Amino acid sequence: MKFGEKWPEKYDLSSLRLLGSVGEPINPEAWIWYHKIIGRGSCPIMDTWWQTETGMHLITPLPISKLKPGSAVKPFPTVRADVVDDNGKSLVGDGGHLVINSTWPSMFRTLYKDPNRYVEAYWSSFENTYLSGDVARKDEDGYFWIQGREDDVLNVAGHRISTAEVESALVSHPSVAEAAVVGKPDEIKGEEICAFIVLKESYGFDESLENILKQHVRTEIGPIATPACINIVLIFQKLVPAR
Amino acid sequence: MRRVIKAKVKGEPVGDISTLANPEAVDEIDKVL
Numbered sequence: 001m002k003f004g005e006k007w008p009e010k011y012d013l014s015s016l017r018l019l020g021s022v023g024e025p026i027n028p029e030a031w032i033w034y035h036k037i038i039g040r041g042s043c044p045i046m047d048t049w050w051q052t053e054t055g056m057h058l059i060t061p062l063p064i065s066k067l068k069p070g071s072a073v074k075p076f077p078t079v080r081a082d083v084v085d086d087n088g089k090s091l092v093g094d095g096g097h098l099v100i101n102s103t104w105p106s107m108f109r110t111l112y113k114d115p116n117r118y119v120e121a122y123w124s125s126f127e128n129t130y131l132s133g134d135v136a137r138k139d140e141d142g143y144f145w146i147q148g149r150e151d152d153v154l155n156v157a158g159h160r161i162s163t164a165e166v167e168s169a170l171v172s173h174p175s176v177a178e179a180a181v182v183g184k185p186d187e188i189k190g191e192e193i194c195a196f197i198v199l200k201e202s203y204g205f206d207e208s209l210e211n212i213l214k215q216h217v218r219t220e221i222g223p224i225a226t227p228a229c230i231n232i233v234l235i236f237q238k239l240v241p242a243r
Numbered sequence: 244m245r246r247v248i249k250a251k252v253k254g255e256p257v258g259d260i261s262t263l264a265n266p267e268a269v270d271e272i273d274k275v276l
Contacts (some may be wrong), residue, residue: 054268074258074263086260096264147258152245163245169252180244180245180248181245182245182248182252183249184252184253185253193250196248196275231276232273232275233268233272233274233275234271235265235268235271236244236268236271237263237264237265237266237268238244238263238264238265238268
């Protein structure tokens with residue numbers, strides 16, 4: 001996205017039939033770009049959710065699913081997933097703990113030499129329920145929107161804000177190619193929102209951009225989600241995909 | 244990616260970065276902080 005469309009245009013992408021997205025939630029802007037530019041608007045995107053611990057995709061579109069940009073769609077057939085609050089009550093529309101209420105073929109059975117930790121970390125929050133440690137939102141159509149790790153949810157003056165939500169808002173601005181949001185400890189608010197962005201190549205740095213982007217996030221999400229600082233970097237660290 | 248940035252913002256050690264494809268990008272974070 002940062003370098004524009006001239007790079008994918010150099011290649012013959014006509015044999016592509018299906019696109020994948022793994023590792024982290026993909027934000028809607030990147031999804032749409034990927035769909036239009038790489039997939040020529042005709043390849044379904046399989047944005048899957050799973051964990052090393054689950055051993056298989058538990059929430060995933062099928063090639064025939066109706067897709068929504070940025071959603072991992074629905075649980076794989078036979079898997080029952082839900083989003084619940086701290087008391088285990090099922091939520092629709094609000095963010096909460098992503099849990100699995102069914103068994104699945106590739107369940108991990110214990111942690112190496114640490115069976116108690118396995119029970120405590122994954123099976124002790126809610127009865128007969130696997131706690132994934134991820135935060136998600138389920139919409140009124142039953143589509144799952146993964147928001148990130150529970151550790152990545154910020155607590156700003158008592159409000160729970162997902163880093164993925166703020167990142168998606170930043171990337172929805174035409175100047176931003178990539179965004180990463182973290183919490184910076186703050187004595188009064190608990191945490192404040194600290195954003196790092198990579199600009200698209202066609203946008204140069206401009207003093208006014210920081211305020212424009214803060215205002216943009218404010219309009220997209222609300223005043224509480226306004227970043228305290230926005231830092232512009234040239235490139236982000238990338239993980240070597242290991243799976 | 245976020246783990247490294249979080250550590251930098253908090254002034255904590257970044258830990259193992261051997262799984263990064265471009266470890267030099269960590270310097271980018273130092274530059275702006």
